[in-house]
Each structure stands twice: as C-alpha cells, then as structure tokens.
Amino acid sequence: MNCVDFVELVTEFLEGALPEADERRFIEHLAECSGCESYLDQFRQTIATTGELTPDNISPDARQQLLSAFRGWHRQ
Amino acid sequence: MAGARELPPDEVLVQRLRDGDEQTFTQVLDTWSSGMLRLAMSFVSTKASAEEAVQDTWLAVIKGISDFEGRSSLKTWVYRILVNTAKARGTKESRTVPFASLLPEEEGPTVDTSRFRASGEQYAGHWAVGQEPRPWHVPEDYVLRGEVREVIAEALDELPPRLRTVVTLRDVAGYGSEEVCSLLEISPGNQRVLLHRARAFLRRKLEEYVSGAHDVAGGRGRP
Ligand SMILES: [Zn+2]
Numbered sequence: 001m002n003c004v005d006f007v008e009l010v011t012e013f014l015e016g017a018l019p020e021a022d023e024r025r026f027i028e029h030l031a032e033c034s035g036c037e038s039y040l041d042q043f044r045q046t047i048a049t050t051g052e053l054t055p056d057n058i059s060p061d062a063r064q065q066l067l068s069a070f071r072g073w074h075r076q
Numbered sequence: 077m078a079g080a081r082e083l084p085p086d087e088v089l090v091q092r093l094r095d096g097d098e099q100t101f102t103q104v105l106d107t108w109s110s111g112m113l114r115l116a117m118s119f120v121s122t123k124a125s126a127e128e129a130v131q132d133t134w135l136a137v138i139k140g141i142s143d144f145e146g147r148s149s150l151k152t153w154v155y156r157i158l159v160n161t162a163k164a165r166g167t168k169e170s171r172t173v174p175f176a177s178l179l180p181e182e183e184g185p186t187v188d189t190s191r192f193r194a195s196g197e198q199y200a201g202h203w204a205v206g207q208e209p210r211p212w213h214v215p216e217d218y219v220l221r222g223e224v225r226e227v228i229a230e231a232l233d234e235l236p237p238r239l240r241t242v243v244t245l246r247d248v249a250g251y252g253s254e255e256v257c258s259l260l261e262i263s264p265g266n267q268r269v270l271l272h273r274a275r276a277f278l279r280r281k282l283e284e285y286v287s288g289a290h291d292v293a294g295g296r297g298r299p
Contacts, residue, residue, distance in 0.1 A: 002201030003208075007187045011272035015253060017264070035208030039279075045214050046279040050228050050247040052221075057110040058127055066105060066134045067098065073138045074096030 001029040006036045010043050083107060086150045093141045105134065108151065111249040112158050114232075118241035119162035121169050129162040136161070152255055159259060175238060175262040178269060182238070186276035212286045224285065231281035235274055242267060243274035 001022075006029050012018050013026050030037055057063075083089060083103060092100040109130055116126035136157050144153055191207040193200050203209075214224050232240055232248075241260065245251045251259070257267050 002192075002199075003203050004185070004187075004189075004192050004201040007276070008185065008272070011268050011275060015268060017268060033202070035203040038209040038211045042209060042212065042279050042283065043275060045212075046228075046275060046282055047247050049214055049224055049282070050232075050243065050275075050278060051250065053225055053229055053232075053248050056113055056123075057106075058113060058130055062127055062131050063105065063109075066131060066138075067102065069135055070096070070101045070138050071098065 001025040003029075003033060003036055006030075006033070007039055010040055013040075014043070014047075086146065089150055090141065090144055090146070101138075104150075104154075108154065109134075111244075112155070114244050114248060115155065115241065116158060116162040118237045118244065119159070119166035121166075125165055125169065126162070129158065129165050132161050133158040152259065155259060175260045175266070178266055179238075181236075182269060182273060186273055187280075209283065210287075212283070214282075214286075224282065227281055227285045228278055231278050234281075235277060239270050239274035239277070242270040243278070246271055247275070 006026065009018060009022065009026055013023065018026060030040065058066075084092075084100075089100060089104065093104075112130045112133065113123075113126055116129040117123065120126050120129060133154065137154055140157075144150065148156070191204055193202055193204050195201070215221055232244065235243070242256060242262075245256045245259065246253070253264060253267055253271075256262070257264055260267075262270075
C-alpha cells in the first residue's frame with residue numbers, strides 16, 4: 001500500500017469496514033510511514049473537534065412558541 | 077451529543093411527553109434543536125427556513141407523540157420527521173438533496189495529488205519531500221480551541237449539502253452509520269465515501285489553520 005491509497009481508506013479503517021487483508025496492509029503501512037501516521041491522527045483530531053461544535057440554536061421566540069404549543073396541546 | 081446522555085431512556089421520555097410534562101419537553105427541545113437546525117440547513121436555503129422546518133417538526137412531534145410506536149429511537153423518529161419536513165421545503169425552494177447515488181465530483185482523490193511523488197519517481201505514490209503531514213495538535217488554550225471550532229464551523233458551511241448532511245449527522249450529532257443510512261436512504265458504501273470526503277475537507281481546513289497559526293508570530297494568523 002502507498003500513501004495515495006492510505007489516505008483514501010482512513011474512514012473505512014476507522015469504521016472497521018476494511019476487509020481483513022486490506023486492514024493488515026493499512027496497519028503495515030501505518031507502522032512504516034510517519035506522514036500517514038500524522039494523517040490518521042489528524043483525521044481523529046478533526047472528528048473529535050467536529051464533535052465539540054455547539055451549533056446555533058433556535059431563537060428564544062421560536063422556543064417560547066413551541067413551549068406554549070406543547071402546553072396548549074395537553075390542555076385540549 | 078452534549079447533554080444527550082442526561083436524557084432519560086426513551087420509554088420514560090415518551091411517557092412523560094404524553095403526560096404533558098413540560099420540563100421533559102423543554103429538555104428534549106433544548107438538547108436536540110441545535111442539531112436539528114444544522115441538519116435542516118442541509119436541505120433548505122436560509123437559516124430562517126431551517127428554523128421553520130425545526131418548528132414544524134416539533135409541532136408534528138407534539139401532535140404525534142401519542143402515535144409513536146417505538147420502532148426506532150425517539151430521536152431517530154424526530155429526525156425523520158425533520159428530514160421529511162425540510163426536504164419538502166427544499167423542494168419548494170428547488171433545493172433538493174437526493175442521495176441515491178454518488179455524483180461525479182464525489183469521486184477522485186481527497187488529498188491534492190501534487191503532495192505525492194509522481195509515478196515513475198522513486199517511491200511513487202508516497203508523500204513528496206516536504207509535503208507529508210506534520211504532526212499537529214489542536215491547541216489546549218481555551219481561546220484557540222474556540223478558534224479551531226470556528227474554523228470547522230466555517231468549513232462545514234462551505235461543504236456541498238450532501239457532504240455536510242452526512243458529516244453533521246455522524247460527527248456533530250453522533251449518529252451511527254446504520255442510522256444515517258436508513259435516515260437518508262443511502263448505501264453504507266456511499267455513506268462512507270461522503271463522510272470521508274467531508275472529513276478530509278475539514279482536516280485540510282484545520283491543517284491550513286494550524287500551519288498558518290504556527291508560521292505567524294502570535295499564533296493567530298490565517299492563510
Ligand atoms: Zn504513507
């Protein structure tokens with residue numbers, strides 16, 4: 001396996017979706033190539049940082065409207 | 077995923093919602109709405125429209141909770157309503173995101189081919205000298221971490237809708253691949269292609285940020 005192939009297989013590797021033989025070659029390459037070792041590590045850091053995003057929330061107005069809708073629905 | 081694990085199990089949630097428990101409704105509303113907003117953005121043109129899709133979804137949830145049969149998780153059920161609502165809006169806005177097959181631009185390398193040694197050279201297909209990824213770490217400093225998150229948030233907005241949808245569901249909302257495949261009616265293989273392309277793009281943006289920040293005195297530079 002070379003680096004060109006390695007970088008395209010990272011997600012499949014992380015998902016455990018690589019066939020056994022490919023996974024073995026992936027790991028062999030990883031052990032020998034510091035560039036790809038960094039690439040994989042950076043992929044993991046990217047995923048972790050993406051998971052820390054606190055996205056925008058709905059507006060306070062919309063939130064209030066939904067709370068009163070919930071209240072109203074159960075009074076019926 | 078923040079806060080999600082503090083929610084009680086589905087059976088409890090559903091029963092409390094059916095009983096009209098406002099505290100529980102507030103809790104799910106506040107825990108899930110932001111993720112829903114981001115997901116809705118993948119299907120519609122404006123933030124206002126996305127917010128309306130989220131509101132319509134919650135109204136449908138309020139009315140439909142008594143019919144919820146528990147065949148999927150509550151959150152998946154809510155997200156499915158959202159996807160349908162947002163898709164319908166997107167169609168009206170002529171902005172639909174079909175997922176059945178990959179687009180031509182979703183194939184091909186995710187890393188600039190000029191970073192690798194050309195064929196014919198020694199070690200063809202390996203990182204070219206000076207082009208290999210250098211180790212970096214996301215800063216621990218609170219302010220810089222905020223900047224890094226901002227880089228990712230901006231990069232997410234730049235992604236084509238299909239890639240954004242998949243990476244948002246997987247890496248922001250924390251869904252498993254099976255749930256995403258069933259939610260978007262997409263094959264596991266295509267899901268991985270879209271996810272990989274999206275992640276590779278985000279990694280590249282972070283790499284640009286990190287190397288820019290290191291090159292510039294004060295560490296705040298951007299390429
Ligand atoms: Zn390599």
